[in-house]
Amino acid sequence: MKPLLRVRDLVVEFHLDRGTLRAVNRVSLDVYPGEIMAIVGESGSGKSTLAFALLNLVPPPGRIVEGQVSFNGTDVLALRGDALRQYRWREVAMVFQAAQNVLNPVMRVVDHFLDTARDHGLTNEGEVLAWAEELLRMVRLEPARVFSAYPHELSGGMRQRVVIALSLLLKPRMVILDEPTTALDVVTQAYIMDILNEIRREMNLTMLLLTHDMSVVAKIADRVGVMYAGQVMEIADVDSIFYRPRHPYTVGLIHAAPSLLGDLDRKQPIPGSPPDLINPPPGCPFRPRCGYASARCEEDPGLHVIADGHWVACHHWEQVTHHAPVS
Amino acid sequence: MAVLKRIAVALVTLFFVTTLTFFVVRNTPGDALQVWALEIVQTYGISMEDAMKQVRAMYGYDPDEPVLSQYIRYVKGLARGNLGTSILYKSSVNEIVFQALPWTVFILSTSLVLSFSIGALLGMAIAWKRKTVLDPIITGYAAITGATPDYITALILLIIFAINLKWFPLKGAYDPAVKPGFTWEFIKSVLYHGVLPIAAYTFENTAAWALAMKGSAVSVLGEDYIMAAWARGLKERRIMTRYMGRNAMLPLVTGLAIAFGSMMGGSVLIETIFNYPGIGWFFNQAVARRDYGLMQGLFFLTAAAVILANLIADLLYTRLDPRIRLEE
Numbered sequence: 001m002k003p004l005l006r007v008r009d010l011v012v013e014f015h016l017d018r019g020t021l022r023a024v025n026r027v028s029l030d031v032y033p034g035e036i037m038a039i040v041g042e043s044g045s046g047k048s049t050l051a052f053a054l055l056n057l058v059p060p061p062g063r064i065v066e067g068q069v070s071f072n073g074t075d076v077l078a079l080r081g082d083a084l085r086q087y088r089w090r091e092v093a094m095v096f097q098a099a100q101n102v103l104n105p106v107m108r109v110v111d112h113f114l115d116t117a118r119d120h121g122l123t124n125e126g127e128v129l130a131w132a133e134e135l136l137r138m139v140r141l142e143p144a145r146v147f148s149a150y151p152h153e154l155s156g157g158m159r160q161r162v163v164i165a166l167s168l169l170l171k172p173r174m175v176i177l178d179e180p181t182t183a184l185d186v187v188t189q190a191y192i193m194d195i196l197n198e199i200r201r202e203m204n205l206t207m208l209l210l211t212h213d214m215s216v217v218a219k220i221a222d223r224v225g226v227m228y229a230g231q232v233m234e235i236a237d238v239d240s241i242f243y244r245p246r247h248p249y250t251v252g253l254i255h256a257a258p259s260l261l262g263d264l265d266r267k268q269p270i271p272g273s274p275p276d277l278i279n280p281p282p283g284c285p286f287r288p289r290c291g292y293a294s295a296r297c298e299e300d301p302g303l304h305v306i307a308d309g310h311w312v313a314c315h316h317w318e319q320v321t322h323h324a325p326v327s
Numbered sequence: 328m329a330v331l332k333r334i335a336v337a338l339v340t341l342f343f344v345t346t347l348t349f350f351v352v353r354n355t356p357g358d359a360l361q362v363w364a365l366e367i368v369q370t371y372g373i374s375m376e377d378a379m380k381q382v383r384a385m386y387g388y389d390p391d392e393p394v395l396s397q398y399i400r401y402v403k404g405l406a407r408g409n410l411g412t413s414i415l416y417k418s419s420v421n422e423i424v425f426q427a428l429p430w431t432v433f434i435l436s437t438s439l440v441l442s443f444s445i446g447a448l449l450g451m452a453i454a455w456k457r458k459t460v461l462d463p464i465i466t467g468y469a470a471i472t473g474a475t476p477d478y479i480t481a482l483i484l485l486i487i488f489a490i491n492l493k494w495f496p497l498k499g500a501y502d503p504a505v506k507p508g509f510t511w512e513f514i515k516s517v518l519y520h521g522v523l524p525i526a527a528y529t530f531e532n533t534a535a536w537a538l539a540m541k542g543s544a545v546s547v548l549g550e551d552y553i554m555a556a557w558a559r560g561l562k563e564r565r566i567m568t569r570y571m572g573r574n575a576m577l578p579l580v581t582g583l584a585i586a587f588g589s590m591m592g593g594s595v596l597i598e599t600i601f602n603y604p605g606i607g608w609f610f611n612q613a614v615a616r617r618d619y620g621l622m623q624g625l626f627f628l629t630a631a632a633v634i635l636a637n638l639i640a641d642l643l644y645t646r647l648d649p650r651i652r653l654e655e
Contacts, residue, residue: 057557088560096558100551105650106573115569119561150649166559 003030004174004206005054005092010067012046012053019278023049023062025230028303031174036200036207038217038238040253041227044274047210048097050227051176054208055088072173090120093167097179098160103151109162110147116169128169135165138202139195157188161195168199174206181216193220214257218242223309226250229275229285232303236310246306246317249286254322284314292316330642337638344630345405349398352623363414401623410624415616420624423609428591430500431598431605434521435590438528443583446533450540451572454548465541469534478596481527485600488523495523498602524601528594539582544575577648581640588636591629 012024023046031037041047052058054069056076069076071091079087096102103112110132117128133143139161151159160180167175180196181189197220200207211217217224217238224241226234226249234247245251252270272289275281283298284290290297296315303313314320364378371378404411410420453462472480489497501507501516547553548571556566591606598607606625613621645651 052558055558057554059554085560085562088558090560094555094558096551096555100555102551102555104552104556104570104574106577106648107569115561115565116559119559119565152650 001032004033004072005029005031005208006068006070007054008068010050010053010069011065012049012058012062013065014062016061016278021277022280023230023277024053026067027227027230027232029225029232029235031206031208032223033173033206034204035222036209036220037223037225038209038211038221039225039227040211040214040217042212042274044277045227046230047227048178049230051094051178051208051210054176055092055094056084057088086120089116089167089172090170091172092174092176093170093172094176094178095160095163095167095180098156098181098183101151102163103159105151107150108147109149109151109154112162112166113169116166120170122170132165132169135168136162138168138199139165141165157184157192160184160188160192164192164195164199168203168205171203172205174208176208176210178210179212180209182211182213189216196220214253226253229280230277231285232311232313233286234310234312234314235303240307240310243322244310245322246310246312246320247286247314248290248292248316248320251320251322252289292319333638333641337634341631341634344634345402345627346398348623348626348630349401350394352619352626353394353397363417405627410627411620413613413618413621413624415612415618415621420621423621424606424624424628427604427606427609430603431590431594431607433517434524434598434603434605435528435594436587437521438525438532439583439586439590441525442529442532443536443579443586445529446536447540447576447579449533449537450542451544451567451575453537454541454544454575455567455571462541465534465537469538472531472534475531476596477527477531477594478600480531481524481597481600484523484527484530496520500604520603524597524603527597527601536579539579540575543578544571547571547575550574577644580644580647584636584640584643585633588633588639589629591632 007030008028010024010027011022014021014023025046027046027050029037029039039047039050049058049062052062053064054071054076056064056069056079058064064077067077071087074087074091076087103109107115110129113132114125114128117125122128132147136143136146141158141161146154146158146162151162154162164180177196181192184192193216196207199205209216209221221238223235223237225232226241226247228249234241234245234250236244236246241250242254245254249270252268255268256270270289275285275288281287281298283300284293287293287297292314294316299315301313301315303311306312306317361379364375364382367373367378367381368375373381401411408421410424412418413420413423416423449461449465453459453465485497488494496502496519500520501513502520505513505516507513553566553570556570561570594605595607595610597603598605599611602608606628609621610625612618613625
C-alpha cells in the first residue's frame with residue numbers, strides 16, 4: 001500500500017538568541033490510509049513542531065530547513081498562497097491540545113464552522129450548517145445549544161469535542177491530533193477517545209495522534225513512532241512496540257507508565273533529563289541516559305529496518321530486552 | 328440589576344464631584360460680582376448699593392447667605408437642569424453651553440474618529456507585518472507628538488497655514504458674512520474653518536492610538552486561536568480583521584469612550600489658539616476673567632460627560648467581549 005503521508009529527513013530549526021535549536025531532526029515516517037499512527041514522546045520532543053511542519057505552518061522564528069513532506073503525491077513544502085490554504089484543513093486538519101484557546105473568544109461556535117466553510121468555497125450555508133449539526137451530534141453534542149454559545153461558555157471537554165467536529169467539517173483525509181485529551185479529566189479523556197475511535201471507523205479517516213500517554217497509544221493506535229529530542233527512535237506496529245521494543249528509550253517509556261494492575265512502586269522513571277537541543281552532542285541523543293551506551297553511540301546510528309515494518313535508531317538493538325534495566 | 332448598580336455608582340460619583348467643585352470655586356476670592364456691579368453703576372448711574380442688590384438678584388447669589396444654603400440652592404438648580412449663571416456674559420450657563428458645545432463636538436468627534444481609525448489601522452498593519460519601515464516611522468512620530476504639547480502643534484499649523492500661506496482662516500467657526508443655516512455655503516464655511524483645529528487634534532493623537540493598537544495586536548497574535556485560524560486555511564484578510572483586529576480592539580474601547588467623554592470639556596488651548604468658539608474657549612475666558620458661575624457650570628458638564636462616558640464604556644465592553652459580564 002502506498003503511504004498517504006510521506007515524510008523524509010525533515011529538519012525544523014528555531015533561530016534563537018542563544019543559538020539554533022533543532023526541534024525536529026531528520027524525521028522520516030510514513031502514514032498509511034485509514035490507520036491511526038501514534039507519535040509518542042515527552043513534552044519538548046518535537047511532536048507539536050512536527051505537526052505544524054506537516055501543515056507547512058511553522059511559526060517564526062522556526063523554519064523548515066530541509067526534508068520532504070508529501071501528502072497524497074503533493075509536495076507540501078512547495079505549496080504557496082491559495083494552494084497551501086486549500087491544503088490546510090481540506091486535506092489535513094488538526095485538533096489542538098485541549099488546554100489551548102483554539103476558538104476565537106469573541107465569536108460564537110457556529111461562526112467558526114461558517115468561517116471555515118466560506119474560506120474554502122462552500123457557500124451554501126444551509127448545507128454547511130446541516131453537516132456541522134451532524135458532526136456535532138457525532139461527537140455527542142447538542143447542536144442547538146452549542147452553536148449559539150461562545151467558547152468560554154463550554155466546558156473543556158465540550159470545547160474539545162467542538163474542535164474535533166470542526167476538524168471534520170471539510171471531510172479531510174487526515175486529522176492530526178496533538179495531545180487531544182491532555183488537560184482533561186480521566187473520564188472525559190476516555191469518552192473523547194471512544195468518540196475518536198468511532199469517527200475513525202465511520203469516516204475511514206487517517207489519524208496522526210501525538211501524545212505522551214502510553215495508555216492512550218495502547219488503546220487506539222495501529223502503529224507507533226517514538227520520538228526523542230526531535231528524532232525518531234523507533235517505528236513499529238503497536239504490538240511490536242509493547243511486546244518487542246528494540247530501543248532502550250521505548251523500553252524506558254513503557255516502564256515509566258503506571259500499569260493499572262501492577263504495583264505503583266514498579267513504575268520506573270527514566271533517570272536523567274532530555275538533552276539541550278541547542279548544540280546537542282553528536283551521536284545518539286539518548287546516550288547519556290542509556291544503560292546500553294558504548295563508545296559506538298557517539299556515531300549517529302540512523303533509523304534502519306530490523307524487521308518488516310520495524311525501524312530502530314540504535315546500535316545495540318539486538319541486546320535490548322523488554323525488562324532491561326535502563327541505567 | 329448590575330446595570331442599575333453601575334448607574335447608581337455613576338450618580339454618586341457625579342454628586343461628589345459637584346460638591347467638591349462647588350466648595351473649591353466658592354472658596355476662591357470672588358470679586359467678579361463687584362466688577363459687574365461697578366459696570367452697572369457706570370452704565371446706568373445708579374448707586375453702588377442698588378447695583379449690588381440688582382446683581383445679586385440676577386446672579387442669584389447673596390454673599391451673606393450661609394454657604395450650605397447656597398450649596399443646596401445650587402444642587403436644586405442642577406437637578407432642574409440649570410447649570411448656573413455667567414457673570415461675564417450675563418446669561419445662563421445653559422445658553423452658553425448650547426451655543427458652544429456643537430462646535431466642540433464637531434471638531435473633537437471628527438478628529439477623534441479620524442485619529443482612532445487611522446491609528447488603529449496603522450497599528451494593526453505594523454503588528455501584522457512585523458518588519459516594515461512603517462514601524463520605526465510610527466514609533467518616532469509617536470515619540471515626537473507625545474513630547475510636544477498640543478498647543479505647539481496648533482501654533483505651528485496656525486503660523487504655516489493661516490499666517491504664512493493664508494490657506495485657512497485665522498479665527499472663528501464660520502465666515503460671519505455667511506448666514507448660518509442648512510445651506511451648502513454655510514457648511515462649506517464651517518468645514519473650511521474646522522480644517523486646522525481638526526488637523527491639529529488628529530495629528531496629535533493618531534500615533535498614540537497606533538501604538539496602543541500595535542501593542543494590543545501583537546499580544547493577540549501570540550494567541551492559539553490565531554495559529555488555529557491559519558491551520559484552518561482561513562483567508563489572511565479574515566484572520567487580520569475578525570481574529571486579530573476584533574480582539575485587539577477590545578482594550579482600546581474604554582480609552583475611546585473616555586476620550587469621547589473628556590472631549591466635552593473641549594480642548595482649551597487648541598480652541599483658544601484658533602479662536603474657535605467651543606467649550607474650551609469659554610473655559611479659558613471663564614478662568615481668565617474669574618467668572619466662577621461659568622467655571623462651575625463647565626466643570627460640572629465635563630465631569631458629567633466623563634462619568635457618563637465611563638459608564639457607557641463599561642456597558643459597551645460587555646457587548647463587545649462576551650467573556651465579560653457585569654457581575655451581580
